[in-house]
Amino acid sequence: MGEAFLVLLLTYTGVLLLLSYTSKKKANNAGQFLDGGRQFTTFQVFVLMTAMWGASMFSVEIDTGFRAGISAIWFGVSTIVASLFIATFLLGRFRRIGYLTNSNLIGQRYGQRARDVAALVIGLTFPIFAMKNVLAAASFLHIMLHWNLAVVLIATTMLVVLYVSFGGLWSLAYVQVINLVLFSAGLAVAAYYVLQNHQLVDTTVTSSPGFFSLHGVGLSTIIVWFGMSLLNSVSAQAEFQTISAAKDIRTGRRGVYLSSIVLVGFAVIPALLGMAAREHLGSRASGLLAFPSYLKTVAPHWALLFIGLGFWSAALIWCAPLMFSGASSFGLDLFNRQHVSHNSGTVRRFTRWAMMVQGVMIVVYALARPGDLAWWAVFGLTLRNAAVVGPTISFLLWPIVRERTILMSMIAGVVSGFGWNAVTGFSAVTFPLGINPMWVGTGCAMLVIVAGTLLENRGRIGLTVNETRRKLGAALLFGALISFFSSFEVERTGLSSLLGAALFTGVLLLFFATIVVTEGRETLDGKLSNPGEKLPKSPSFVNE
Numbered sequence: 001m002g003e004a005f006l007v008l009l010l011t012y013t014g015v016l017l018l019l020s021y022t023s024k025k026k027a028n029n030a031g032q033f034l035d036g037g038r039q040f041t042t043f044q045v046f047v048l049m050t051a052m053w054g055a056s057m058f059s060v061e062i063d064t065g066f067r068a069g070i071s072a073i074w075f076g077v078s079t080i081v082a083s084l085f086i087a088t089f090l091l092g093r094f095r096r097i098g099y100l101t102n103s104n105l106i107g108q109r110y111g112q113r114a115r116d117v118a119a120l121v122i123g124l125t126f127p128i129f130a131m132k133n134v135l136a137a138a139s140f141l142h143i144m145l146h147w148n149l150a151v152v153l154i155a156t157t158m159l160v161v162l163y164v165s166f167g168g169l170w171s172l173a174y175v176q177v178i179n180l181v182l183f184s185a186g187l188a189v190a191a192y193y194v195l196q197n198h199q200l201v202d203t204t205v206t207s208s209p210g211f212f213s214l215h216g217v218g219l220s221t222i223i224v225w226f227g228m229s230l231l232n233s234v235s236a237q238a239e240f241q242t243i244s245a246a247k248d249i250r251t252g253r254r255g256v257y258l259s260s261i262v263l264v265g266f267a268v269i270p271a272l273l274g275m276a277a278r279e280h281l282g283s284r285a286s287g288l289l290a291f292p293s294y295l296k297t298v299a300p301h302w303a304l305l306f307i308g309l310g311f312w313s314a315a316l317i318w319c320a321p322l323m324f325s326g327a328s329s330f331g332l333d334l335f336n337r338q339h340v341s342h343n344s345g346t347v348r349r350f351t352r353w354a355m356m357v358q359g360v361m362i363v364v365y366a367l368a369r370p371g372d373l374a375w376w377a378v379f380g381l382t383l384r385n386a387a388v389v390g391p392t393i394s395f396l397l398w399p400i401v402r403e404r405t406i407l408m409s410m411i412a413g414v415v416s417g418f419g420w421n422a423v424t425g426f427s428a429v430t431f432p433l434g435i436n437p438m439w440v441g442t443g444c445a446m447l448v449i450v451a452g453t454l455l456e457n458r459g460r461i462g463l464t465v466n467e468t469r470r471k472l473g474a475a476l477l478f479g480a481l482i483s484f485f486s487s488f489e490v491e492r493t494g495l496s497s498l499l500g501a502a503l504f505t506g507v508l509l510l511f512f513a514t515i516v517v518t519e520g521r522e523t524l525d526g527k528l529s530n531p532g533e534k535l536p537k538s539p540s541f542v543n544e
Helices: 002-023 030-038 042-068 070-096 102-145 149-167 169-195 219-232 237-243 249-281 287-298 301-334 344-368 373-397 403-423 437-456 467-492 496-517
Strands: 461-463 518-520
Touching: 002 149, 002 169, 002 301, 030 169, 030 344, 042 070, 042 102, 042 169, 042 237, 042 249, 042 287, 042 301, 070 219, 070 237, 070 249, 102 149, 102 237, 102 287, 102 301, 102 344, 102 373, 102 403, 149 169, 149 301, 149 344, 169 237, 169 249, 169 287, 169 301, 219 373, 219 437, 219 496, 237 249, 237 301, 249 287, 287 301, 301 344, 373 403, 373 437, 373 496, 403 437, 437 496, 467 496, 496 518
Parallel strands: none
Antiparallel strands: 461 518
């Protein structure tokens, strides 16, 4: 079976490279390479969003469904909600400023140092996010065909580097179509053999009483999923790059809305597959290893080959846009030291070099802690959100925030989140006071922005004269106080796992309340300090 699969794999690889090379004609300058020339259709946005988020749900939900049961579907639901939020409320604003990357956006207003920090954090963390599906596919092939895990990791990563380097975002537009078709077909075949005549809801898993409960994974975990997804709404660089490449705002939104309907299936089926594996094999360390072991007992050889190819395509689906996105920040915003971001050839060259760096990082991360996907997720989200979420919101809503404050907030957020996780030996599940480091890092960054902005603009900032904004600010402040006081009740009643969510909600509401009720009284650095100030635009590109 190994030889037959290798032939299929090589054939499919050839098709992908051919499609990617064809896309090279479209990406004839840096603008086309990074943003598709703003020419994507509804169908292209639909395919790219469905592929990316469907593949993201796949690995997480199989593993979580295996461990915790049906409540794994909430991960998919939270992802869909965040995607809809981005398309409905943020796409228009990001599209108007000519969005390229979050680090580029931050650098436009807060200077080179803030841009460097943001680009460094994004470039270091996006390989972490890209790694999970590559590792899932490598684990699948390792169990099925006994292929060396490291070899599969390296081969998969290098393939992505190669085909994305040809045409950038246009490569994804071409390649993700066939990847999505193959992944969906593989998932359907797996579901057929695993779930046929299988009474999921009638089977009792004695060791997991909450296995069939919608909150079996734990309320705190579900809240973290939704909180994480909503925070990602302003830092989901890979999604912003894709939907901002649409011909217009309506086209981008339509593609996302259609995608969200289809994604419901991707939110349910992988969880059921993980549950089925658990019921037949019992508790094991990882659902990503248990599922292929169970699949071997119920599916014929031809189906295993087809499913394996489909699951490998899922690794490519998720890895490619994440690696490209991280490389965009590295290439455009960090490696581009000579301020030649307008130069087409230079930007493409830097981004391609960055792709290779990202590929090496994926392999190193995966081999360093291959059994700790949960910890990698905590680590990556903590650092990325701490450095990006607060500055991005400030860019969009609070123009009086200054460069020094943003830089200090990024450093404080990253250090506090990293340090909080270090206290418990970088555990994925055990944190001081039960508070997830993601809440700590992002919350500290926001508090620094509030305090720093009020201090730096003292004498030039006051309460808004707009009555509506005052009332809204008062309501937000009241909500913040309720959240802070409720945290004491949460701690007293023993629900310590919700303590972090309650405290962070209070910080978030305080952050927005301060933005809403404050208003600059004079110009700052020659720019009007009011929320209606025109946002800067990303640079355009010219050919060499």
